[in-house]
Amino acid sequence: MTIHFALRPAARFLSLLALCSGSALAFGATAAVPAGVTAIKAGRMVDVEAGRLLLDQVILIEGERIKAVGPAATLVIPPGAKIIDLSQAMVLPGLIDVHTHLTGNPREHGYVGLGTSNMRAALYGVRAARDTLNAGFTTVRNVGASGFGDVALRDAINDGDFPGPRMQVSGYALGIKGGHCDNNLLPPEYNDTGVGVADGPWAARTKVREMAKFGADMIKICATGGVLSKGDEAGAQQYTLEEMQAIVDEAHKLGRKVAAHAHGTTGIRDAILAGVDSVEHASLIDDEGIRLARQKGTFLVMDIYVDDYILAEGEKAGFLLESLEKERKIGQLQRDNFRKAYVGGDRMAFGTDAGVYPHGDNAKQFYYMVKYGMTPMQAIQSSTIHAAELMGWKDRIGSIRSGKFADLIAVQKDATVDVTVLTEVEFVMKGGQVVRRTPVP
Ligand code: ARG
Numbered sequence: 015m016t017i018h019f020a021l022r023p024a025a026r027f028l029s030l031l032a033l034c035s036g037s038a039l040a041f042g043a044t045a046a047v048p049a050g051v052t053a054i055k056a057g058r059m060v061d062v063e064a065g066r067l068l069l070d071q072v073i074l075i076e077g078e079r080i081k082a083v084g085p086a087a088t089l090v091i092p093p094g095a096k097i098i099d100l101s102q103a104m105v106l107p108g109l110i111d112v113h114t115h116l117t118g119n120p121r122e123h124g125y126v127g128l129g130t131s132n133m134r135a136a137l138y139g140v141r142a143a144r145d146t147l148n149a150g151f152t153t154v155r156n157v158g159a160s161g162f163g164d165v166a167l168r169d170a171i172n173d174g175d176f177p178g179p180r181m182q183v184s185g186y187a188l189g190i191k192g193g194h195c196d197n198n199l200l201p202p203e204y205n206d207t208g209v210g211v212a213d214g215p216w217a218a219r220t221k222v223r224e225m226a227k228f229g230a231d232m233i234k235i236c237a238t239g240g241v242l243s244k245g246d247e248a249g250a251q252q253y254t255l256e257e258m259q260a261i262v263d264e265a266h267k268l269g270r271k272v273a274a275h276a277h278g279t280t281g282i283r284d285a286i287l288a289g290v291d292s293v294e295h296a297s298l299i300d301d302e303g304i305r306l307a308r309q310k311g312t313f314l315v316m317d318i319y320v321d322d323y324i325l326a327e328g329e330k331a332g333f334l335l336e337s338l339e340k341e342r343k344i345g346q347l348q349r350d351n352f353r354k355a356y357v358g359g360d361r362m363a364f365g366t367d368a369g370v371y372p373h374g375d376n377a378k379q380f381y382y383m384v385k386y387g388m389t390p391m392q393a394i395q396s397s398t399i400h401a402a403e404l405m406g407w408k409d410r411i412g413s414i415r416s417g418k419f420a421d422l423i424a425v426q427k428d429a430t431v432d433v434t435v436l437t438e439v440e441f442v443m444k445g446g447q448v449v450r451r452t453p454v455p
Pocket of ligand 1: 239240241242243248295297317318320321341344345348367370
């Protein structure tokens with residue numbers, strides 16, 4: 015079924031008049047049916063704030079925002095409203111992935127990616143943005159990109175140039191020379207050092223300022239080595255506590271949150287002690303790290319699907335042999351530690367490292383989150399209300415509540431019973447506009 019959302023001619027005329035007269039109030043503030051109200055009939059709706067399922071709800075949408083939500087029995091649909099009938103479906107808030115790389119091509123790892131320019135990567139991101147949104151992810155954080163391609167993507171999407179999720183972006187990820195966030199593939203004569211490299215507290219502070227200057231909403235740092243980088247150990251600490259304290263202090267002063275890539279135990283601990291807002295991966299987190307994260311309210315963002323892709327695609331996708339070895343060492347440990355870290359905690363946000371694996375497959379991670387200890391509802395909350403909280407956007411996204419953006423998805427079956435249905439999102443709305451209504455082939 016297709017739904018047409020062009021304004022009806024009368025409505026178009028009215029809004030034109032309103033524009034000409036300078037104010038919609040020219041028509042009287044009490045107009046009974048504001049032009050362009052949409053009513054969604056939701057047979058089942060997930061209230062992620064209360065963690066419960068509601069039946070037969072109506073969601074009224076005006077412009078980009080949710081105007082009212084309530085039971086069909088009591089909430090009156092204004093006459094003339096456009097109706098979207100999802101009475102046979104389950105409606106949820108748009109999903110959020112707080113760890114993506116939209117400019118990252120999953121077929122271009124290691125040396126294969128060296129021929130790709132920053133511009134080409136940004137253009138690839140156009141397609142990645144569309145695929146991500148079509149999959150039901152209406153918001154993402156992009157944590158690390160070259161050439162400020164992420165800033166350009168965010169701005170182009172906001173300007174309506176092409177469809178994509180809402181974005182918070184980091185620009186370049188900050189890290190030590192030779193570390194996970196540096197470029198280590200080429201021999202010395204090429205002199206290839208990552209733009210995000212900054213050693214020592216003051217250089218690191220300056221780098222935070224530089225990222226903010228060029229459009230970063232948040233700061234990404236590499237606290238430890240990584241899997242996909244050459245010549246380092248995933249578990250080894252890279253930034254020192256002192257460097258991370260400087261970064262966090264500077265970033266927070268500038269109103270930016272800090273996300274720390276950290277696989278290794280001491281790097282995780284020091285990142286939390288330094289006051290980062292989220293620890294990404296957290297693969298080798300120990301009891302102390304888990305306790306500190308709870309105490310300080312640090313979010314954990316554990317990407318426990320991507321292991322499948324790395325090990326299945328291997329060298330075909332360009333992954334270095336050493337990366338495959340590192341992944342074999344930490345992949346399962348990370349999943350086991352997810353189980354330990356989750357128990358009782360709600361500061362776990364959904365983040366997947368999309369870009370390492372194909373964009374649009376983000377929801378595949380839900381299966382593992384449930385397998386390793388969450389209920390389906392908790393997994394859904396991690397990708398909605400908790401992710402919104404981490405992003406500092408709880409006032410605008412993350413739940414179906416009046417005043418928030420009308421970012422909604424719908425699935426056929428009950429996601430609170432079988433969370434894997436989130437890989438088959440059939441309806442996506444972003445900011446009150448229907449993005450799609452049929453399964454993507
Ligand atoms: N970007 C990450 C890194 O290179 C990917 C880690 C993937 N593996 C995992 N088990 N989460 O370190």
